[in-house]
Every structure is written in C-alpha cells, then in structure tokens.
Amino acid sequence: MGSASLSYKGHRYPVEVISHCVWLYHRFPLSFREVEELMLERGVTVSYETIRRWCAKFGQAYANALRRRQPRPGDKWHLDEVFIKINGRLQYLWRAIDQNGNVLDILMQNRRDKAAARRFFRRLMKRTGAVPRAVVTNKLRSYGAAHHEVMPCVEHRQSKYLNNRAENSHQPTRQRERAMKGFRSVGGAQRFLSAFSGISPHFRPRRHLMPAHDYRAEMTVRFTIWEQITGVAGLATAA
The missing domain is CATH 3.30.420.10 (Ribonuclease H-like superfamily/Ribonuclease H)
Structure with a gap:
C-alpha cells in the first residue's frame, strides 16, 4: 500500500510538512510544542495543536501502512x-x-x-x-x-x-512515557502506542549489528518507504 487511501484534501500545509511533523513526534521523545519549535527553526510556522491533530489523524494510518510492508512474522x-x-x-x-x-x-x-x-x-x-x-x-x-x-x-x-x-x-515506550509525563487516559495511551509501535521501530534498525555504511544504506531504504507510504514520493514523481 502507498498513499492511495490517504487524503490530504482540505489541509493547507503540504504533505512534506505533515509527514515530517508526524515522523518527528513518533521517532523522537518530543512534545508537540518541541516539534512546533523545530519546524519554526526550519521556517515553517505551525501550531502545536495542528501538529497534534495531524498525529491523531495520520499516525495510525502511516503505522498500518508500514506494518503491511513488513514480512510475515517469525514463528x-x-x-x-x-x-x-x-x-x-x-x-x-x-x-x-x-x-x-x-x-x-x-x-x-x-x-x-x-x-x-x-x-x-x-x-x-x-x-x-x-x-x-x-x-x-x-x-x-x-x-x-x-x-x-x-x-x-x-x-x-x-x-x-x-x-x-x-x-x-518496552524501553522506547518507557522513554516516551517519561517524556510525556505519563498518559492521560487508557484510550489515549492505546491510540498513541499503537501508532508509535508501528512507526518508531521502522526507524530503529539493529544498528549495533551492522557497520556504518550498511546502517546508512538501510536507513536510506527505510526513508524511501516512508516517503512512499506518506505520499511524498508520489509528489516527487509527478513533478
């Protein structure tokens, strides 16, 4: 699956900005306000509330698409x-x-x-x-x-x-729990962790088992997959 089932209609920000904010929030132990600050440093003015809505709307969809790209589970x-x-x-x-x-x-x-x-x-x-x-x-x-x-x-x-x-x-979850100062509700924890457990591991290859050049090559492949499932790659092709 690519981005066929994802619609960005009605969003005034381009898909590159939306997908990048979702990636930052789920990949690193950042708050919405910290993502807002990082985007501001890049010249993009977007509120933390908008970033929160993007993560809620697209985070799980991105995670599901990444899971469909995974090989069959081990036995x-x-x-x-x-x-x-x-x-x-x-x-x-x-x-x-x-x-x-x-x-x-x-x-x-x-x-x-x-x-x-x-x-x-x-x-x-x-x-x-x-x-x-x-x-x-x-x-x-x-x-x-x-x-x-x-x-x-x-x-x-x-x-x-x-x-x-x-x-x-469980360690990445504990890290995020500390950064978020705990979860506010069971439903909120389930929604966040379901998306987080699909997105974060995609960008965490077993680095300690590979030399630097293999790690960089693997990360290049993973970023390419991310661009495909979010729809960024389709925009580049159209251009």
Whole structure:
C-alpha cells in the first residue's frame, strides 16, 4: 500500500510538512510544542495543536501502512506485560514481538488475568493471520491458562531468562512515557502506542549489528518507504 487511501484534501500545509511533523513526534521523545519549535527553526510556522491533530489523524494510518510492508512474522513470539499508571490506576501494556524484534501488537488492559491473556492471544492471531511455532513468556500463570485454551498445540516456554527480547522492547515506550509525563487516559495511551509501535521501530534498525555504511544504506531504504507510504514520493514523481 502507498498513499492511495490517504487524503490530504482540505489541509493547507503540504504533505512534506505533515509527514515530517508526524515522523518527528513518533521517532523522537518530543512534545508537540518541541516539534512546533523545530519546524519554526526550519521556517515553517505551525501550531502545536495542528501538529497534534495531524498525529491523531495520520499516525495510525502511516503505522498500518508500514506494518503491511513488513514480512510475515517469525514463528516464535515473545510476549510480556508491564504496568503503566494512568490517573493513579495501574493498567497493563501487553506486547508481542517475534524473534526478529518486529512488534506484532500491543494492547492496553486493566488486568493481567486469564481473560486478559486469552484476549491478547486471540487478537494476536487475528491481526497476524498466523499461528506461531512457539511462544515465550514469563511465569505469569495467566499465560499458561490462556495458552492451553487458545493455542494448545503451540509450544509454550515460560522463563524469566528467555524473554529478555520482549522485556527490552518496552524501553522506547518507557522513554516516551517519561517524556510525556505519563498518559492521560487508557484510550489515549492505546491510540498513541499503537501508532508509535508501528512507526518508531521502522526507524530503529539493529544498528549495533551492522557497520556504518550498511546502517546508512538501510536507513536510506527505510526513508524511501516512508516517503512512499506518506505520499511524498508520489509528489516527487509527478513533478
């Protein structure tokens, strides 16, 4: 998918400005006001409220388009959950990644019991259209109970030492949570993190595993894909 389903009709700013603001906000731990300031330094006057509306309108659409560009998920899934305090109440962020580090899905829930684990398992299989060869989780009993009910034929490994990959994948979320001084609502957290988990990893290749020239080449490819899904590349071609 490119930008065929995206419409910028009615927006007085060009797509290059809109997509750049959305990229800045989701790629770096910046506030809307800080993005506004960066754009002002570039000679573009746009209010932080406008940037907020752009991120709300286009962020998820960009994330969905990037996910459709990803290869099929790996056959080993790592699942983990962490607590997030919202308005003084504990909520739980459930996350699944494959063995290659690709984020498969995230889900905010107010519990981490069997029903919550079962809901996340079913959502994962529906969204990916796949069934894994193995799932790796911590020793939370809810995982085992839901696993036996939803995917009994899938190998289930429970160990706090085997799931570092999933635990480490929470770090960018924690970084954004601190920068945003917490989330204001469960729905807002779900909407932001759903877009964030689709956009941010696209610009975070495993840099420590590649030399500098390979990293730069990979980032060039990823920026090209970004221009294609946002519609910037189409404008360049038309010109």
